[in-house]
Amino acid sequence: MTAGPWNAALDRIEADLAAAADALENGEAMPEPAAGALPTQPLPADLGARAAALLDRTRMLEARATEEIDGIRDRLRALVGRPQPAPAPTGRIVDVGA
Numbered sequence: 141m142t143a144g145p146w147n148a149a150l151d152r153i154e155a156d157l158a159a160a161a162d163a164l165e166n167g168e169a170m171p172e173p174a175a176g177a178l179p180t181q182p183l184p185a186d187l188g189a190r191a192a193a194l195l196d197r198t199r200m201l202e203a204r205a206t207e208e209i210d211g212i213r214d215r216l217r218a219l220v221g222r223p224q225p226a227p228a229p230t231g232r233i234v235d236v237g238a
Contacts, residue, residue, distance in 0.1 A: 145179035146187050150194060152176065157197050164204055 152175040159171045183191055 143184045149178050
């Protein structure tokens, strides 16, 4: 059995994880994953360790994202009941059609 399709799929997963980690680190929106469908053949045994390592990276990234979400949630809760600042003056409104 050839590992080619699985190597390519694991490469795409690895790239997706790196892009997601960069986005999380830089406070950016998560990119759309590019991994796509996985091969229909069984995962070759010699790629099991690599797949397990990617799964571990995925779980660590999920934990970091959850921490970030929880922090945002806590900061939003802290705002509840606080007075809102007065809106900034916008200047005179001029009707240019008059």
